[in-house]
């Protein structure tokens with residue numbers, strides 16, 4: 001399941017990169033991607049942390065570092081709540 005989520009995320013990003021290179025206006029799509037990709041990454045890393053059990057919660061293990069990094073991605077580069085506002089405005093809501 002995690003591998004599938006990551007593959008879908010990559011395919012979505014590749015599509016957006018191609019469209020950006022082609023000069024398309026992608027504010028809604030990029031905001032959707034920032035929000036969805038970071039929340040998907042959190043889900044994937046959360047599953048990985050669970051797999052490691054108690055070790056997954058120890059700072060010495062890279063999975064915990066990945067967990068922290070995935071969590072802050074909801075906040076930086078524009079909080080995901082802000083991405084939701086941008087997307088809803090772009091949809092005319």
Ligand SMILES: Cc1cc2nc3c(=O)[nH]c(=O)nc-3n(C[C@H](O)[C@H](O)[C@H](O)COP(=O)(O)OP(=O)(O)OC[C@H]3O[C@@H](n4cnc5c(N)ncnc54)[C@H](O)[C@@H]3O)c2cc1C
Pocket residue numbers: 072075076077078079080081082085
């Ligand atoms: C590790 C890290 C690196 C960073 N690097 C950079 C950088 O290189 N360059 C740069 O310019 N900035 C950088 N930032 C800043 C980052 O872009 C801001 O932290 C981010 O935009 C959120 O702003 P804020 O921290 O002021 O939170 P706020 O905007 O005060 O938000 C606080 C909380 O309220 C929520 N919230 C805010 N507005 C709404 C709303 N309208 N509706 C509902 N909820 C809302 C947010 O989701 C968040 O949970 C970095 C931040 C971090 C943590």
